[in-house]
Amino acid sequence: MAGVNVDLVLNARHVVPVVPEGVVLENHSVVVNEGLIVAILPTADVTGVYIAAETVDLPDHILIPGLINAHTHASMTLLRGLFGISTLHSAAEMIRSGTTCANDMYFFPDAAASTFEKVGLRALVGQVVMEFPTAYATGPADYFAKARAMFTKYKDSSLISLAMAPHAPYTVSDASFEQVLALSREFNVRVHLHLHESEAECVDSATKTPSMMCHQSAEHSRPLQVRNMQRLGLLNDQLIAAHMTQLTDDEIAAVAAAGTHVSHCPTSNLKLASGICRVSDLLAQGVNVAIGTDGAASNNTLNMFAEMKLAAVLAKGESKCCTSVPAATALRMATLNGAKALGIEAKVGSVEVGKVSRKDKECLVVAHARIVCVLQFADLVAVSTDCVEMLPMYSAISHVVYVAGRENVSDVWVAGKRLLANRVLTTIDEVQVKQHCKKWHDAIRDHHAEMVAAKK
Numbered sequence: 001m002a003g004v005n006v007d008l009v010l011n012a013r014h015v016v017p018v019v020p021e022g023v024v025l026e027n028h029s030v031v032v033n034e035g036l037i038v039a040i041l042p043t044a045d046v047t048g049v050y051i052a053a054e055t056v057d058l059p060d061h062i063l064i065p066g067l068i069n070a071h072t073h074a075s076m077t078l079l080r081g082l083f084g085i086s087t088l089h090s091a092a093e094m095i096r097s098g099t100t101c102a103n104d105m106y107f108f109p110d111a112a113a114s115t116f117e118k119v120g121l122r123a124l125v126g127q128v129v130m131e132f133p134t135a136y137a138t139g140p141a142d143y144f145a146k147a148r149a150m151f152t153k154y155k156d157s158s159l160i161s162l163a164m165a166p167h168a169p170y171t172v173s174d175a176s177f178e179q180v181l182a183l184s185r186e187f188n189v190r191v192h193l194h195l196h197e198s199e200a201e202c203v204d205s206a207t208k209t210p211s212m213m214c215h216q217s218a219e220h221s222r223p224l225q226v227r228n229m230q231r232l233g234l235l236n237d238q239l240i241a242a243h244m245t246q247l248t249d250d251e252i253a254a255v256a257a258a259g260t261h262v263s264h265c266p267t268s269n270l271k272l273a274s275g276i277c278r279v280s281d282l283l284a285q286g287v288n289v290a291i292g293t294d295g296a297a298s299n300n301t302l303n304m305f306a307e308m309k310l311a312a313v314l315a316k317g318e319s320k321c322c323t324s325v326p327a328a329t330a331l332r333m334a335t336l337n338g339a340k341a342l343g344i345e346a347k348v349g350s351v352e353v354g355k356v357s358r359k360d361k362e363c364l365v366v367a368h369a370r371i372v373c374v375l376q377f378a379d380l381v382a383v384s385t386d387c388v389e390m391l392p393m394y395s396a397i398s399h400v401v402y403v404a405g406r407e408n409v410s411d412v413w414v415a416g417k418r419l420l421a422n423r424v425l426t427t428i429d430e431v432q433v434k435q436h437c438k439k440w441h442d443a444i445r446d447h448h449a450e451m452v453a454a455k456k
Contacts, residue, residue, distance in 0.1 A: 008032040008416055009052040010380070011043045012063035014396040017351040018336050022328040024396045030063060030351060035415035036375035037353055056411070060386035062396045062404075064331070065350050066100025066122075066379035066414065067304040068338025071192075071242040071263035071292025073106040074116075074302075087115040089437055092428045093302045095121065097406035098381040100414045103240065103263065103292065103342055105165040105192055107136040110150060113160045119427045120417050122379065124342045125150075126165025126192045129180060131173055131216065140176045144183065151187050158415070161344065163190040163240070169215035169223040170201060177232050190238050190343055196224055196251075197243035198274045224251050235260055240341050242292060243268075244282075245275030252278065256285035261341035264333070266310040267301075268294035279311065280319035283329070290338040291330075305405050308334045312401055327401040348379045382411040 010032070015025040017040070029046045031039035039050070074090035087104075094102060104112055105126035116123040127147035129140065137143045147164065154160045164180045166172040172180075172193075184191050196202055202222045204214040221227040224247075229235045237259030244262045247255070255262065264277045282289050291311050293302045308330050315325035325333075339349025353375065383404050385393055390408060393399050412420035419427055 003048055003051040005051050005053070006031050006033040006038060007035075007053050008378070008413075009046060009050055009055045010058060010063060010382075011046070011055065012058040012061055012382070013385075014062040015040065015351060016062060016064045016331065016397055016400065018065055018332055019350040019352055021332055022397065030378070030380065032378040032413075032416045035377055035417070037351065037378050038375060040351065040353055058382050058411070060384060061410065062383040062385060062400055063351070064098075064381050064383060064400060065335040066348065066381050066412065067098045067308075067334050068290065068342065068349065069094060069099050069102045069292055069302065069304055070240070070261075070290035070338040070341050071265055071294060072102050072104055072302060073295030073297070074102060074104045074112055075106045075108065086440075087112045088119070088428065089433050090296070090302060091116060091119045091121050092425055092430060092433050094304075095119075095412050095419050095425060095428070096409060096423075097301075097303050097305065098383070098409040098412060099302065099304050100379040100381065100412060100419075101338070101342070101344070101348060103163075103192060103338075105163075105167075106295075107134060109162075109165075110146075110153070113150070113154060113157075113162075117157060117159050120159070120414050120419050122159050122344075122348065122414055124161045124163050124190065124192070124344075125154075126163045127151075129164065129166040129176055130171045131176065132171070140173075140179070144179055147183060151183075151189075161189075161342065162187075163192045165192045168194040168197070168201075169205065169217065169228065170213050171216070173216045174218070174232060177234060181233050184238055190240055190341075191234060192240040192242070194243055195229070195241040196222070196246040197269075198272075199246055202246045222246075222251070224254070230254065230258075237261075238343075240290075242294075243274065243277065245269050245277050247278055247282075249281075252281055252285055252287070255282070256287050259288075261288045261290060263290050263292040263341060264311055265292045265294040265299075265307070266314050267307060268298040270310075270314075272298055276314065276318050278318065279315045280321065280324040283325070288337050288340050289333055290341040291334045303406050304334055305400075305409075308401055327395070327398045330401045331397060347377050350376070351380065352376050378413055378416040380413045381409060383408050384410040 010030045015028045027043050029043045031050050075086040101122035103124045109125045113125045129143045164184050166180045200213040204211045206222045208220050215223045219227040235258045239260045242263040291307050293299050312325045312330035336349035339345040
């Protein structure tokens with residue numbers, strides 16, 4: 001019997017599929033065709049079964065699902081500035097850090113979406129909503145009009161999905177939240193917002209104390225509680241709530257009952273002294289908890305390896321339990337849980353051949369070896385262990401979470417397309433990005449100096 005022609009075979013020393021949790025496949029190959037994973041099998045069995053147009057040997061590597069940054073502001077990187085080049089800068093940093101998908105929320109989402117699509121990075125791009133005018137929109141009506149236009153423009157994109165992104169309860173009115181919910185239902189999209197990020201947000205809202213953190217609702221209520229987010233219908237399984245550092249037991253139960261997703265941003269929360277998310281308690285209640293970096297202005301990197309490790313160790317300190325958020329769970333939070341939060345777990349988030357289909361038109365149904373299944377996109381990351389710092393290694397999963405860093409990422413694929421090859425970006429001109437960063441660094445620095453001088 002002749003072998004099957006395929007686009008790509010990755011021969012890896014270790015494959016961590018994430019599902020089943022804790023499993024490591026030794027000396028296995030991942031077979032990719034038309035951007036999809038069509039087989040996972042021992043490397044010794046590939047010869048004669050598959051004929052690959054390209055074969056990549058990863059003899060000292062751990063192959064994992066692409067990391068999913070579940071809350072970020074890509075265009076902020078030059079604040080460490082303009083939206084297209086800043087998003088390109090972010091994309092370069094994320095790819096080099098093993099991130100294959102980002103949940104982005106910021107102004108000028110069209111510029112972000114087009115940049116992500118151009119470089120081949122997967123993204124859920126939020127359509128921002130606020131009460132006040134900005135350089136992007138004149139007010140709520142304009143934000144919503146621009147959102148509708150975006151839903152039309154990107155409805156057929158294989159890489160870009162869209163969400164409604166009301167900034168936070170202290171910048172968005174009840175009336176605007178009602179429109180957000182209506183659009184979420186009309187287009188069947190996620191709602192992504194900052195929620196319970198700080199103590200001031202919760203206390204000032206509950207007491208209606210005039211402050212920039214007090215929510216815009218007339219209710220005397222913590223933002224998440226029954227008289228606000230729940231009352232408005234927003235506490236549901238389409239909501240991605242970023243930060244969530246201030247949660248009572250009752251609020252955790254409400255989040256769990258609603259099926260709301262939480263994006264945990266440990267570095268940002270600590271740097272801003274916002275608080276610590278009760279990740280262990282959320283997971284114990286069955287809440288889907290993903291991991292995000294937040295923006296570079298409050299982190300200051302987009303390094304998901306750093307976030308994954310911090311999420312794992314911080315949960316142990318917060319819960320006073322050394323078994324809280326083990327390495328396998330932390331990796332799942334950074335991959336499959338992120339995909340679930342974004343509503344794309346049928347496409348990405350694990351290294352599997354067959355996943356439950358959401359009938360996305362780009363998911364192929366194939367018949368091979370008498371198995372009919374819906375295939376998953378090949379969003380994959382190779383982590384090199386060939387350095388002193390990564391040796392010796394006894395547990396591949398523990399190493400990915402507690403030892404590896406973005407400097408160990410050697411190769412990245414999104415939908416089978418190689419975005420990083422032997423640590424070299426393939427779809428982004430790194431020299432050009434550096435030049436643009438230097439240019440805008442100087443401009444922003446000089447502008448800031450002028451503002452400081454004007455206040456004296």
